[in-house]
Amino acid sequence: xxxxxxxxxxxxxxxxxxxxxxxxxxxxxxxxxxxxxxxxxxxxxxxxxxxxxxxxxxxxxxxxxxxxxxxxxxxxxxxxxxxxxxxxxxxxxxxxxxxxxxxxxxxxxxxxxxxxxxxxxxxxxxxxxxxxxxxxxxxxxxxxxxxxxxxxxxxxxxxxxxxxxxxxxxxxxxxxxxxxxxxxxxxxxxxxxxxxxxxxxxxxxxxxxxxxxxxxxxxxxxxxxxxxxxxxxxxxxxxxxxxxxxxxxxxxxxxxxxxxxxxxxxxxxxxxxxxxxxxxxxxxxxxxxxxxxxxxxxxxxxxxxxxxxxxxxxxxxxxxxxxxxxxxxxxxxxxxxxxxxxxxxxxxxxxxxxxxxxxxxxxxxxxxxxxxxxxxxxxxxxxxxxxxxxxxxxxxxxxxxxxxxxxxxxxxxxxxxxxxxxxxxxxxxxxxxxxxxxxxxxxxxxxxxxxxxxxxxxxxxxxxxxxxxxxxxxxxxxxxxxxx
Numbered sequence: 453x454x455x456x457x458x459x460x461x462x463x464x465x466x467x468x469x470x471x472x473x474x475x476x477x478x479x480x481x482x483x484x485x486x487x488x489x490x491x492x493x494x495x496x497x498x499x500x501x502x503x504x505x506x507x508x509x510x511x512x513x514x515x516x517x518x519x520x521x522x523x524x525x526x527x528x529x530x531x532x533x534x535x536x537x538x539x540x541x542x543x544x545x546x547x548x549x550x551x552x553x554x555x556x557x558x559x560x561x562x563x564x565x566x567x568x569x570x571x572x573x574x575x576x577x578x579x580x581x582x583x584x585x586x587x588x589x590x591x592x593x594x595x596x597x598x599x600x601x602x603x604x605x606x607x608x609x610x611x612x613x614x615x616x617x618x619x620x621x622x623x624x625x626x627x628x629x630x631x632x633x634x635x636x637x638x639x640x641x642x643x644x645x646x647x648x649x650x651x652x653x654x655x656x657x658x659x660x661x662x663x664x665x666x667x668x669x670x671x672x673x674x675x676x677x678x679x680x681x682x683x684x685x686x687x688x689x690x691x692x693x694x695x696x697x698x699x700x701x702x703x704x705x706x707x708x709x710x711x712x713x714x715x716x717x718x719x720x721x722x723x724x725x726x727x728x729x730x731x732x733x734x735x736x737x738x739x740x741x742x743x744x745x746x747x748x749x750x751x752x753x754x755x756x757x758x759x760x761x762x763x764x765x766x767x768x769x770x771x772x773x774x775x776x777x778x779x780x781x782x783x784x785x786x787x788x789x790x791x792x793x794x795x796x797x798x799x800x801x802x803x804x805x806x807x808x809x810x811x812x813x814x815x816x817x818x819x820x821x822x823x824x825x826x827x828x829x830x831x832x833x834x835x836x837x838x839x840x841x842x843x844x845x846x847x848x849x850x851x852x853x854x855x856x857x858x859x860x861x862x863x864x865x866x867x868x869x870x871x872x873x874x875x876x877x878x879x880x881x882x883x884x885x886x887x888x889x890x891x892x893x894x895x896x897x898x899x900x901x902x903x904x905x906x907x908x909x910x911x912x913x914x915x916x917x918x919x920x921x922x923x924x925x926x927x928x929x930x931x932x933x934x935x936x
Contacts, residue, residue: 490721491728492638493936495710499634502712509626516612516619523612526605529555538573546573549586561603562594565786583790589810591786598778607772611765618761624931625754632928634710636921637703642727643917644703647910648696654906655693658686658899665895678895685899732871732912734919736864737926742857745930749849753931756849759842766835773828779817786810849929856926863919870912877905 500506533551538544552567570586571577595603602610662682669679704721711719737745750756787809790802801807818824881901887893927934 488724488726489728490725499710505630509623512619512623516616520612523609527556544573545575560594561599562592565591585790588789589786593784595782597781602772602775610768614764618758621754621757628928628933631933632924635924637707639917639920641703641707643914644700645727646913648700650906650910651693651696655689658689662686681895732867732916734864734867736860746850746853749853749930753849755845763838766831770831773831776824782814784812852929856929860922860926863922867915867919870915874908874912877908881905
């Protein structure tokens with residue numbers, strides 16, 4: 453009659469352990485507690501609003517636009533004036549007043565000039581001498597050789613505008629890189645948290661088992677050695693738990709590096725915050741998504757956009773260097789008038805007409821053009837180098853995307869296998885407990901089965917975290933960001 457009594461006690465103990473184990477597993481399933489969850493979407497919102505590196509990336513565009521504004525300054529109208537007078541021995545040697553409004557024009561590199569000169573005095577140069585009312589002139593200066601198609605100021609402005617696109621690609625690259633690193637830190641925190649939860653569960657189970665076995669030892673139903681063995685298991689799991697606590701603290705600190713508030717002050721991730729819980733039922737993006745990412749990478753990857761932008765810059769520079777091979781032929785013409793304003797009367801022969809003018813011609817042509825030819829050849833070589841670079845980079849980016857997808861596929865398969873292995877190990881543990889009730893097993897085997905199950909569940913969480921990192925890497929390699 454004594455043996456059945458002991459067996460009922462054993463059954464009660466094992467049922468309690470199974471219920472505790474199942475309850476702890478249910479508490480840690482996704483969706484068990486959502487009150488303190490800090491999701492990846494919450495992190496994304498904070499990062500893209502307040503992270504200094506994200507804000508810094510936005511400055512690339514601002515700097516490029518500032519360069520465009522600076523280049524537009526070459527087309528700003530300029531007003532200049534000069535005055536000089538000399539009087540000696542009651543003689544006015546000269547009295548000079550020269551003023552001009554110069555308006556650079558985009559078309560043909562011409563300059564519109566409106567000027568007023570008044571040069572009087574006994575010793576004024578006859579070439580520049582005017583009447584007491586002075587002379588007003590309206591004219592144009594046009595390069596019909598070098599500078600007609602493109603000149604230095606138009607070259608600078610065109611390149612500055614192209615650099616806006618380059619800056620945007622650089623901004624996207626920095627944002628993607630920063631976000632990818634943050635996502636990896638988030639899933640590292642997730643794994644550290646899940647590892648701690650499972651370790652804590654193992655400690656709780658071991659402590660409950662020790663208390664039950666210890667109580668049975670005092671009643672004489674168990675040998676003392678079983679109590680010692682149960683306590684050793686508790687100690688081993690406590691040591692692992694303390695190690696996992698440190699790992700979680702460090703992971704929390706790493707993730708806190710990315711948390712900032714609106715005032716630019718750093719924030720700390722609260723101790724009671726937990727990551728979003730994801731199940732082991734992972735499913736990689738379909739082939740259509742992969743093809744879309746490959747095509748998107750070929751067209752919009754920041755690195756390729758930057759290289760193509762460099763190609764546009766070199767194309768403008770090549771056009772400019774070819775223009776420099778032409779001779780300089782600058783012509784200028786100005787219509788002259790003695791009027792100071794439109795209300796005064798001026799005789800027709802002193803007013804604006806084709807008989808009152810000033811013209812000029814300038815011609816310069818280096819005989820060998822070695823400097824210009826050398827610069828043009830240098831630009832052509834840079835274009836060839838860039839073309840090779842684009843070919844190689846495009847191929848590498850495509851293969852990187854495919855490689856990331858293959859890694860994601862491997863993780864998907866591993867997670868499924870590991871999930872099934874966990875279920876099988878749970879079955880083994882239950883079977884071992886049943887054998888223990890029949891007296892055909894030992895506490896050591898139960899502890900071993902349970903420890904292995906905890907390790908397998910931790911490994912499963914590691915695979916889930918690795919899968920999420922690989923998913924983020926897939927989009928990063930394609931030059932984009934995963935939509936949450």
